[in-house]
Amino acid sequence: MKKVVVGTVASAVILGGAIGAGAMTDGFKTISMVNPEPAEQSELISLDEAKEKALAEYEGVVESIELEKKRSGYVYDIDIDNGDMDYDLDMDASNGEILRVEEERDDDDDDDGDDNNVSSSGSNGTAGSTNEDYISQEEAVEIALAEVEGTLDSVELDHDDGRAVYEVEIETGNGDDDDAEFDIDAVTGEILEMDLD
Template identity: 85%
Template sequence: MKKVVVGTVASAVILGGAIGAGAMTDGFQNFRSVNPAPSEPSELISVEEAKEKALAEYDGVVESIELEKKRDGYVYDIDIDDGDMDYDLDIDASNGEILRVEEERDDDDDDDDDNVSSSNSNGTAGSSTSEDLISQEEAVEIALAEVEGTLESVELDDDDGRAIYEVEINTGTGDDDDAEFDIDAVTGEILEMDLD
């Protein structure tokens, strides 16, 4: 009699575990169907559209735009500087919706990226203003003329007094398939190209 009861209890535990596992599996399948698959890069709004949406809400100069892959899709991380405030925005790359904004008082004394300048001891070298610079879009076009792919990021930077655009292009489907460019922000010359 004890063997029958133990066998019955063991069977009930095993059967209950199997039913529970089946329910869990179905639950996870339903979870996947609630969360849509991330958008593909070809379905995203352009860098220019993301920039326009950001500047429609916040005045200033776009210092950088970066396309980031998140769990639920792609977002543009956009940094805007208006002289007094820095804004860090996340914009949904599939529909242009502003998802997050961080505001921070701009109280650092470093060179602004929209007016990158420097000079040597006699005051003659390498001074450039934002009017002298090519646009971010032109820098991206220069990079895309060299390789096919989708824009990952573009950022205006100061490299030893020289204004440069750092452009990163995803050239494949893997995370490591990137081409990185340093482009002179005044002349459009490719200073450095790194193909992974």
């Protein structure tokens, strides 16, 4: 009789454990379905909106801004210089929320007497241009995507030899290291350099 009772109790424990494990599995499925999908590129705030939001929080000049594709979605990496401090921000590209900020005292005087900044005059016609003269980030990406098929990996507005340049990287999907990189004149839209891996 004792063996029957022990066997019945053991069966109940095993059955209860199986039911509990099933319930937990269902709970995990529900949790994973609640997580939002990363934003699509078409749902992102523009480069200008990202700059505006960053400068509303941190005073200075945007030195560079780069759109990066992360696992959780797209993030703007924004560098701001206000003379005394440098700020490196990560901003959620879908809603403009600042995710991370690094502050660093600016000890280098690399802009003093430097002819490579945007406000200097130069012979290439793009130096001295203001942000209003630039083609949009979206136009730069479209120019790159007209040359190769793929998805946007990153886009950065940078200044190279006194010229404003969009550096666009496109994932071509042919492998881990298969990316196409473009340098596009931010004023004229001309492709200055193209590197197809």
